Amino acid sequence: GQSLEQPSEVTAVEGAIVQINCTYQTSGFYGLSWYQQHDGGAPTFLSYNALDGLEETGRFSSFLSRSDSYGYLLLQELQMKDSASYFCAVVPSGNTPLVFGKGTRLSVIA
Amino acid sequence: EPEVTQTPSHQVTQMGQEVILRCVPISNHLYFYWYRQILGQKVEFLVSFYNNEISEKSEIFDDQFSVERPDGSNFTLKIRSTKLEDSAMYFCASSASAGGNTIYFGEGSWLTVV
Numbered sequence: 001g002q003s004l005e006q007p008s009e010v011t012a013v014e015g016a017i018v019q020i021n022c023t024y025q026t027s028g029f030y031g032l033s034w035y036q037q038h039d040g041g042a043p044t045f046l047s048y049n050a051l052d053g054l055e056e057t058g059r060f061s062s063f064l065s066r067s068d069s070y071g072y073l074l075l076q077e078l079q080m081k082d083s084a085s086y087f088c089a090v091v092p093s094g095n096t097p098l099v100f101g102k103g104t105r106l107s108v109i110a
Numbered sequence: 111e112p113e114v115t116q117t118p119s120h121q122v123t124q125m126g127q128e129v130i131l132r133c134v135p136i137s138n139h140l141y142f143y144w145y146r147q148i149l150g151q152k153v154e155f156l157v158s159f160y161n162n163e164i165s166e167k168s169e170i171f172d173d174q175f176s177v178e179r180p181d182g183s184n185f186t187l188k189i190r191s192t193k194l195e196d197s198a199m200y201f202c203a204s205s206a207s208a209g210g211n212t213i214y215f216g217e218g219s220w221l222t223v224v
Contacts, residue, residue: 042218097166100153102151103153
């Protein structure tokens with residue numbers, strides 16, 4: 001089976017940097033994805049890491065360490081609109097659907 | 111930008127009734143999914159569909175549920191004999207490739223069973 005652990009809530013100040021961690025235990029592992037979900041909205045794709053290291057996309061970066069079964073999402077220059085839930089999701093194999101973590105609710109305050 | 115569309119956005123149904131949730135995946139995608147999210151909880155996988163058949167399903171997806179691709183564009187989820195605990199947001203999603211590292215979700219259908 002698969003299990004993913006991420007903090008349930010994080011609060012950060014506008015303009016700051018926040019890191020959301022994700023650890024996973026899976027029977028198979030192909031890669032780690034991150035999704036953003038605003039209240040009442042659909043999950044939207046942010047990033048995907050299949051290899052160790054850092055992937056950068058604008059203000060958002062995602063990191064993966066396969067040996068540590070660990071990844072994180074880094075959000076820089078936080079804006080109020082970044083307040084949302086962030087889910088890490090494991091791709092267990094090349095043809096197996098995503099398995100989501102329970103999500104981290106990020107609140108950005110002024 | 112192409113998107114996954116779902117109807118209805120919200121449906122209220124009485125316990126025991128059947129509901130059909132409809133989805134139009136992105137046109138050149140081949141892999142289709144249904145996920146469920148109970149209010150305040152994580153997104154849970156229900157079923158994946160490829161080449162006109164179910165490729166994988168979770169424990170949640172029991173005989174109460176079925177999926178169908180009745181034509182070249184629609185992808186439906188049928189829930190028979192609904193229960194109170196079926197109340198949730200149901201997301202349809204599609205991807206161009208297997209593995210679904212990049213899945214595109216629709217806006218969801220909020221089902222309320224009363």
